[in-house]
Amino acid sequence: MPNQTDRILLAADMAGTLVFAVEGAFAGGGSLDLLGVMVLAFATALGGGIVRDVLIGDIPPAALRSWRYAAVAFAGGAIYFFLHALVDDIPPNLLMVLDAAGLGLFAIAGTEKALLFKMHPFIAVLMGTVTGVGGGTIRDIFLAHVPRVLEADVYATAALAGSLLMILARKLRLPPVLAALLGGAVCFLLRVISVWQHWNLPRFR
């Protein structure tokens, strides 16, 4: 009997991959060919998870062990390439909210997987953050930009805070599912509220 929770998790993971892929394609702007758009979609959607899996020792990375993740990432790239008029009509705020949801999901999934692979909780928080922001960082390096993770806004910080809260909730013996939901929700809300309220981390000098 197939497990319904697993199905929901897989669906959420695929949805996050699709959102990140569309956004990655979007970031390339108007100067890329079809292959370039696909490379950016793939790197943005799957790069964070691939780096995490190499670092925790789950090799080949989950994103390369079946054709499904790559297919979803390329579907995201194709959606942007062929239907960009549609994508351009999505209100920026909706895109930001979808992205924040993907960020929360990836951060929580990455933390969970790092714990499963016996990483120290402190390192698991870092791995959750890498899962959330790694793909966008690779995309920015490809585009020869300074990665967003170095810029002054609450993005990686939201992923970090969500992962940290999830770990703390588990230490306080909350059920794992509740801890994950709590961490994901805090990451999501922190990101959305920080954009809405123009919050920033303390800057240097």
Place this chain on the structure above:
Amino acid sequence: MPNQTDRILLAADMAGTLVFAVEGAFAGGGSLDLLGVMVLAFATALGGGIVRDVLIGDIPPAALRSWRYAAVAFAGGAIYFFLHALVDDIPPNLLMVLDAAGLGLFAIAGTEKALLFKMHPFIAVLMGTVTGVGGGTIRDIFLAHVPRVLEADVYATAALAGSLLMILARKLRLPPVLAALLGGAVCFLLRVISVWQHWNLPRFR
């Protein structure tokens, strides 16, 4: 009794490594010191295979399991550094043809190895492409350029097409050697003809 096919394959692999290394050194232009030229030669010639091997789980990567590959890559760097007058005299079209041959060889070898490590055929096509274009991508990132794989020309596309054709030929039960030769030839010809005929992929907008 040593196997003659293996020897031919090894010689072809070393030849591809040498061509890519000379090209990598070439890309640095006139501003690098001897060590910088060696770093670019090494990264361009061996970077794609190293990334592929880490991702499919062949660790340490083949390029680091003997001294031979690194030695050939450094020889390529040294040829350019000390004999650049000679290298500069090579007609650009000859260099392009040599590079297309190296691309076909690397794409086929990468696809073959990924299949050997039980990757899904669709992922094996991606790994063949990474093998062909990964080194050049790392070189471009080192030089703070947008990698060529994002630019609008038929380069990564040729590698992808060759890998894909090789996989399809194997699905159609052609002998593996024939499938590889077919894929490599198509990659090579697609690249050469696209430069000659100024073919490009559809661009965005």
Place this chain on the structure above:
Amino acid sequence: MPNQTDRILLAADMAGTLVFAVEGAFAGGGSLDLLGVMVLAFATALGGGIVRDVLIGDIPPAALRSWRYAAVAFAGGAIYFFLHALVDDIPPNLLMVLDAAGLGLFAIAGTEKALLFKMHPFIAVLMGTVTGVGGGTIRDIFLAHVPRVLEADVYATAALAGSLLMILARKLRLPPVLAALLGGAVCFLLRVISVWQHWNLPRFR
């Protein structure tokens, strides 16, 4: 009974990590927020060792198997962020000497570890160099600079020379500890003297 040599080695490793982390934070200049400073400190201090460990097959990398290394790297970032007035008062020459000491230490430790993992001595020299300069290279790529390893000064060359000498000394059957001390000292001195005397490698053309 705890081993005193091991304790000294661990202390030296932590000291090198701290120095590299402060320098990494320093390189970001005045435009980063707290998280950006931490990312640069972490990448600069631990990136070289993490790449080496993935390549030689020690996965998860040592820097991620306990919380200690990450904590020291973040402490280095915090020192710069909160006490930058103090750090800015350190004479540049003292910083350079501390950095050269860290370079020698990382190069020797990386070579030693690669030998322990049965890499060929020639590859072990490359791994020692990667350990020494890999973190700074990742930092430069994050900042969208051409990495220092491609620039014309004696930095990676010092690491390479120290690693090479250590290997040669071992081939000549010197005791491993003496070989390591010799290699580390040569790397350190070569770096310091080259800055002092404005030495450079032969440049191209």
